[in-house]
Amino acid sequence: xxxxxxxxxxxxxxxxxPKRSTLTSRSEVDxxxxxxxxxxxxxxxxxxxxxxxxxxxxSFEMARALARHRxxxxxxxxxxxxxxxxxxxxxxxxxxxFYSMGITREDYDKFHRVKEAAGNAISCVCVDVANGYTKSFxxxxxxxxxxxxxxxxxxxxxxxxxxxxxxxxxxxxxxxVGIGPGSVCTTRKxxxxxxxxxxxxxxxxxxxxxxxxxxxxxxxxxxAGDLAKAFGGGADxxxxxxxxxxxxxxxxxxxxxxxxxxxxxxxxxxxxAMDRHAGGVAPYRASEGKEVLLDCRGPVDATVQEILGGVRxxxxxxGAHKLRELxxxxxxxxxxxxxxxxxxxx
Ligand code: 5GP
Numbered sequence: 001x002x003x004x005x006x007x008x009x010x011x012x013x014x015x016x017x018p019k020r021s022t023l024t025s026r027s028e029v030d031x032x033x034x035x036x037x038x039x040x041x042x043x044x045x046x047x048x049x050x051x052x053x054x055x056x057x058x059s060f061e062m063a064r065a066l067a068r069h070r071x072x073x074x075x076x077x078x079x080x081x082x083x084x085x086x087x088x089x090x091x092x093x094x095x096x097x098f099y100s101m102g103i104t105r106e107d108y109d110k111f112h113r114v115k116e117a118a119g120n121a122i123s124c125v126c127v128d129v130a131n132g133y134t135k136s137f138x139x140x141x142x143x144x145x146x147x148x149x150x151x152x153x154x155x156x157x158x159x160x161x162x163x164x165x166x167x168x169x170x171x172x173x174x175x176x177v178g179i180g181p182g183s184v185c186t187t188r189k190x191x192x193x194x195x196x197x198x199x200x201x202x203x204x205x206x207x208x209x210x211x212x213x214x215x216x217x218x219x220x221x222x223x224a225g226d227l228a229k230a231f232g233g234g235a236d237x238x239x240x241x242x243x244x245x246x247x248x249x250x251x252x253x254x255x256x257x258x259x260x261x262x263x264x265x266x267x268x269x270x271x272x273a274m275d276r277h278a279g280g281v282a283p284y285r286a287s288e289g290k291e292v293l294l295d296c297r298g299p300v301d302a303t304v305q306e307i308l309g310g311v312r313x314x315x316x317x318x319g320a321h322k323l324r325e326l327x328x329x330x331x332x333x334x335x336x337x338x339x340x341x342x343x344x345x346x
Contacts (some may be wrong), residue, residue: 008199010181014332023318025100026312031323032070035234037173038212039145040152041249042123046070047308048323050216050229053100054243054268055079055277056252060087062300063097065249069304072096074126074154074239076174076268078277081110083188098126098154103140111145124152128176129186129268130160130288138170145171154216154237159195161207168213174237175213181220183242184267187288198233198332205234205327224310231311231323235245240307246294247303257293266291 023029035044051062053074058189062131063073066199075084077100084099091097099114099122101107116123128145129137132155141155155167156176164175180187180194188194197220217235221227221243232237245252245265266272267289274281281287297303311323318329 008196009332009334010196011198011220011222011229013196013335013337014198014229015335016228016232016314016318017074017333019150019329019331021316023316023319023321026309026316028158029312029315029321029323031308031315033323035214035236036256037152037214038136038168039171040123040150040175042150042152044096044152045094046072048072048237049307050074050096050098050237050239051244052218052239052290053098054129054241055246055273056250056263056265057241058100059243059249059250060253061249062244062247063087063095066304067092067095067097069308070300071304072098072237074098074100074128077101077107077128080113084114088114088118088121089123091284096124098124100126100128103127103129103137108140108144122151124154126159126176127153127172130157131179132156132167132176135246138166141167141172144293151213157218159200159204161203164204164207164213164215165211168208168211173214174216175204175208176216176218176239177201177235178217178219180240182267182289183219183222183245184265184270184290184292185219185288186267186290187269190288199231200234201230201233205236209234215342224307225314228306228311228314228326229332232314232318232332234327243307244300244303246297248296248298248301250299254296255293261296262293263296264291265294281326 033048047070049071051073053076055076058076117197152173154174155172159179182198201217205215214236216237217230218239247264270289271287272291320326320329
């Protein structure tokens, strides 16, 4: 047994210190990013926020709505092949949508068939497992990269620099970072495993950038300020589940609670998800997600505007003309936990 004594931080442990700025208005801030992916060589230009591949967030409807704001979507993996092929087949070139998959033979074969049926229109893939430290995950990544050299691969999840480096070297263009911070995730409670998300972002970004790779901060954002902290910490992309949940585009099940309309939102490892997609929780495993009922929030457009407005404003506070500059201009100040509680941040 070993104890690491270094302090590790979550979003609520810090604030961004304001800096002198020559910006006069938020409208002057460019919050899009341009990248050329390390392995696929493909160009990306958009607002680097991605809807999570959860079955009540990463829907076709969400992808269409977010594309109007130049945001990306990782589709959930439970659509059938015909629906996926039709969707990707009619996707415009400048829209970023990730096809999501696990690491079984079945996942691999399904992807191959959908890609063929969609006329090879799929350019981005999200390979998603709860624990990105397994050999089978790394082996799968090698196989996928060898078979599809020109596809942009986002892979995860991991939380440490050395594993981010390994995934980049194994073929990932983007490493997905986050174990346990999700709004409907119970991994930390059920297993005791996890890593404070802001430190995970800072350490993985540093490691990935050193090799020409990118990272996507996945989970734990509850406000636009958290996105600003994630980008400030070095995230190239930020993935959102809970912040985009409860909208019309989620296509979630509506239920009544005390006479009010609510939408079901649940973790992809929750009992609710396993009942729906896997015929129940297998006897050897426990659920690592929970279900919540959310207020119905209407169309996602207003939420997107609020998020983008917050990130723009963060840039003006530190004098970043472009989102690209935010990380360089970020100094975090640590906030004492007691103050956190006083100001209701925790
Ligand atoms: P949020 O933005 O809601 O805080 O986090 C979204 C992320 O939570 C997802 O992208 C995914 O990585 C993670 N997640 C979703 N469902 C589950 C689950 O059931 N268990 C765990 N451990 N993580 C989940």
